[in-house]
Amino acid sequence: MSFKRIISIASVVIIIGVSIYAYIMYQKVFSVNTKFSESEVAVYIPTGSDFNKVKELVAPYVEDMDRFEMVAEKKKYPQNVKYGKFILTNGMNSNDIINALRWPVPVKLSFNNQETLQNAVGRIAQQIEPDSLSLLQAFTDKTFLEENGFNEDNVLSIFIPNTYEFFWNTSATKVRDKLIKEYRKFWTPERVAKAEAQGLTPLQVSALAAIVHKETVKNDERPRVAGVYLNRLHKGIKLEADPTVIYSIKKQSGDFDQVIKRVFFKDLVIDSPYNTYKYEGLPPGPIAMPDVTAIDAVLNPEKHNYIYFCASVTNFGYHEFAVTPAQHEVNRQKYVAWVEKMGIKR
Incomplete structure (x- = not known):
């Protein structure tokens, strides 16, 4: 066999070998390498994770x-692990998966209707990496509170219910700093001016809005309820708001999970700065996280002469309003009779 013939055969063999190797590599890199039925799945990689931890987390989906490991090594991913939330799409190949694990995606963080700071941070901790303890410590840091004009009684005012974007592994202090920035943004000069027109600061608006929020779930009624409380404040009359009594009971017992549907006369004397039957003016902080409709109701109250209101027994969910004690007593007796008929004990 001639030398040229040998060279030709060797060249063909090499080409075939290279082609086979290229095909194998192509298969390893670019063939589908997912095994989940959903259109996409989220993978959460905790801060400080190494490549072994990543493999453990993605294994159910690969x-x-x-x-996967071969491609990861080729792309030097083990030396550059990223932390956060990542989205894997059904049908991805190994190359796609590694690329996806390099780009964390934000989470939509939301919260509302929380009665305490502890509940608020607990709700947030369910959605991002920092735990509730680290979040609680961030929001009650003395330096932070002093520098921003808050205290532990009113710090819940910072939380304006909405949906916010955060990266899943955002630190507790950065979450806090973002929310205080959003709070400042919410309190526009226009809103501050409206608060001042009512003789209130933004923090006082939040405290009153929380009561309005708890009194009625009807957005269209909230400006009227807010008007009642502002009338009482301006006349120097105690607010006498049942939700503040309920909050006082929960706070003293330490049980915010209890359901209290009825307030009795014996409850009205509970000695708590939040009890507006016992103490004049606003409570030291919000008794819940008021939503924006309740805040804007205080800033844009209905103008009227009502001083009293009581739950309606004919238009459920709404209230009957009164100017005089006699009118209010008629409405109150109707409500008491309905409560007794329904057998509501607490």
């Missing part, structure tokens, strides 16, 4: 871990 068909061939050897292919």
Whole structure:
């Protein structure tokens, strides 16, 4: 066999070998390597994780871990692990998966209707990496509170219910700093001016809005309820708001999970600065996280002469309003009779 013939055969063999190797590599890198039925799945990689931890987290979604590891090594991913939330799409190949794990996506963080700071941070901790303890420590840090004009009684005012974008592994202090920035943004000069027109500061608006929020779930009624409380404040009359009594009971017992549907006369004397039957003016802080409709109701109250209101027994969910004690007593007796008929004990 001639030398040229040998060279030709060797060249063909090499080309075939290279082609086979290229095909194998192509298969390893670019063939589908997912094994979940959903259109996409989220993978959460905690701060400080190494490549072994990443492999553990993605294993339920990857068909061939050897292919995944080979591509990861080729792309030097083990030396550059990223932390956060990542989205894997059904049908991804190993190359796609590694690329996806390099780009964390934000989470939509939301909260509302929380009665305490502890509940608020607990709700947030369910959605991002920092735990509730680290969040609680961030929001009650003395330096933070002093520098921003808050205290532990009114710090819940910072939380304006909405949906916010955060990266999943955002630190507790950065979450806090973002929310205080959003709070400042919410309190525009226009809103501050409206608060001042009512003789209130933004923090006082939040405290009153929390009561309005608890009194009625009807957004269209909130400006009227807010008007009642502002009338009482301006006349120097105690607010006498049942939700503040309920909050006082929960706070003293330490049980905010209890359901209290009825307030009795014996409850009205509970000695708590939040009890507006016992103490004049606003409570030291919000008794819940008021939503924006309640805040704006205080800033844009209905103008009227009502001083009293009581739950309606004919238009459920709404209230009957009164100017005089006699009118209010008629409405109150109707409500008491309905409560007794329904057998509501607490």
